[in-house]
Amino acid sequence: xxxxxxxxxxxxxxxxxxxxxxxxxxxxxxxxxxxxxxxxxxxxxxxxxxxxxxxxxxxxxxxxxxxxxxxxxxxxxxxxxxxxxxxxxxxxxxxxxxxxxxxxxxxxxxxxxxxxxxxxxxxxxxxxxxxxxxxxxxxxxxxxxxxxxxxxxxxxxxxxxxxxxxxxxxxxxxxxxxxxxxxxxxxxxxxxxxxxxxxxxxxxxxxxxxxxxxxxxxxxxxxxxxxxxxxxxxxxxxxx
Amino acid sequence: xxxxxxxxxxxxxxxxxxxxxxxxxxxxxxxxxxxxxxxxxxxxxxxxxxxxxxxxxxxxxxxxxxxxxxxxxxxxxxxxxxxxxxxxxxxxxxxxxxxxxxxxxxxxxxxxxxxxxxxxxxxxxxxxx
Numbered sequence: 001x002x003x004x005x006x007x008x009x010x011x012x013x014x015x016x017x018x019x020x021x022x023x024x025x026x027x028x029x030x031x032x033x034x035x036x037x038x039x040x041x042x043x044x045x046x047x048x049x050x051x052x053x054x055x056x057x058x059x060x061x062x063x064x065x066x067x068x069x070x071x072x073x074x075x076x077x078x079x080x081x082x083x084x085x086x087x088x089x090x091x092x093x094x095x096x097x098x099x100x101x102x103x104x105x106x107x108x109x110x111x112x113x114x115x116x117x118x119x120x121x122x123x124x125x126x127x128x129x130x131x132x133x134x135x136x137x138x139x140x141x142x143x144x145x146x147x148x149x150x151x152x153x154x155x156x157x158x159x160x161x162x163x164x165x166x167x168x169x170x171x172x173x174x175x176x177x178x179x180x181x182x183x184x185x186x187x188x189x190x191x192x193x194x195x196x197x198x199x200x201x202x203x204x205x206x207x208x209x210x211x212x213x214x215x216x217x218x219x220x221x222x223x224x225x226x227x228x229x230x231x232x233x234x235x236x237x238x239x240x
Numbered sequence: 241x242x243x244x245x246x247x248x249x250x251x252x253x254x255x256x257x258x259x260x261x262x263x264x265x266x267x268x269x270x271x272x273x274x275x276x277x278x279x280x281x282x283x284x285x286x287x288x289x290x291x292x293x294x295x296x297x298x299x300x301x302x303x304x305x306x307x308x309x310x311x312x313x314x315x316x317x318x319x320x321x322x323x324x325x326x327x328x329x330x331x332x333x334x335x336x337x338x339x340x341x342x343x344x345x346x347x348x349x350x351x352x353x354x355x356x357x358x359x360x361x362x363x364x365x366x367x368x369x
Contacts, residue, residue: 037345057345063338071342075349175338 005032006081007098008072009054010065010156011089015043018089022052025087028095029102035075036089039068045089065156066175073165073173085159093157097198101159110192111164114150114183115157120197130214138180138221145229146187151195153180164191174224177217181224188233246308250289257282277325281318285311 007025011018018036025034036049040062049056057071069086076084083102087093093115101113117125118135127135135154142150156178167189174181186193261278264270288295288311299310 035349055349057349059341059345061341063341067338067342071345074342075346078346171335 003031004080004082005029005085005102006072006076006079006083007032007034007085007087007095008069008076009034009036009049009087009089010039010068010072011036011041011045011049012039012062012065012068013041013043013045014089015041015045015048017091018045019048019052021087021089021091021093021095022049022054024095025098026053029098032085032098033081035072037068037071039063039065064176066173066178069156069178070168070173070175073168076162076165077169080162081165082162083159084162084165086156088156092201094199094201097157097196098159100198101157101196104194104196105159105161108194110194112158112160112186112191112193114152114155114193114195115198115200116152116155116195117198117200118151119195120199122197122199124199125202134214134218134221137218138225141225142180142183145184145225146193148187148193149195150180150183150193153183157198157200167191176220179221179224181221181228184225185228188228190233247289247292250311251286254282254286254289258286277318277322281315281322284318285315288314 007029009018009021009025014021022034022036025032034054036046036054036056038046038049038056038058040059046056046058057075059068059071072086073084083105085098085101087095087098097115101115104110105113118139131154135152138153139150142153164186167186172185172189183193258279261270261275261282265272265275288298292307295307295310299305299307302310302313304310304313
């Protein structure tokens, strides 16, 4: 029985990389549909993705990582997929882990599985000092608030049930850089988040996660977590 | 502590502001909705400039020293309110814009179904199933 699985690939100026990612996903998960969200790229991202066999949603202007992802969630909801995965277009995530993540999502009672660079503690991934501090800070904060171990809140390598994607289609979803705040929101909304260890290659791309200045990132994330805690708990329908 | 000269300047400025707002609305350059805060600002400042006793009382209540500083304070208060209002409007506009951008993107998607026929120029690298 093949489940309905959609893999969303948000891509901004990823020509030269996105094609390989799409092929990687299609080879690893032949049952999956791949949707590339071309976030207003100026290069051949859309064409390369289509050539590699992905469906492509081309956004007319650049709207940012979170909004691009949300476009994929909307597509998944409208087309009735069962599971929605997301993988970055710059090649830092490897599709073979998606299979592990999908298995974890099915077997363990959870709604979102996040691929964590740090859970394996194998030291393969060495972020810059500033990033390391940020990730550690918000990982600890998210762990303290959700009382679940969160080691890699920044990871965009995730797979989720449709109920979560549907939840993300409302305006609860942060449109710039979903991070620890969204994990806390999920927890408060009754969804179960799990991490599984993955290896990542160093990102070649600075325009997606790395491009935002660290001061704004820290400010935004603290504010976002704070207001998430102030808001009444949103209600989502978690896995039974 | 406020001389006739500065009162006249204040009154003329407020009347000028009112005239500009009415004219902008008349020429449909400003929606009625947005004129509310501006008209309120101009009218309140105008009343203050004309009705000296009210201005004196308010200055005392606010702990001001000069009458003109009360007028400045009120004007600043309105400007802050206006800017807050605009920040909210811009955020709302941005939200609407991103929703539209997403819809436009989704309109152009061909179903991600490997059995689907694709353009000749977009060959399927390795057909699934």
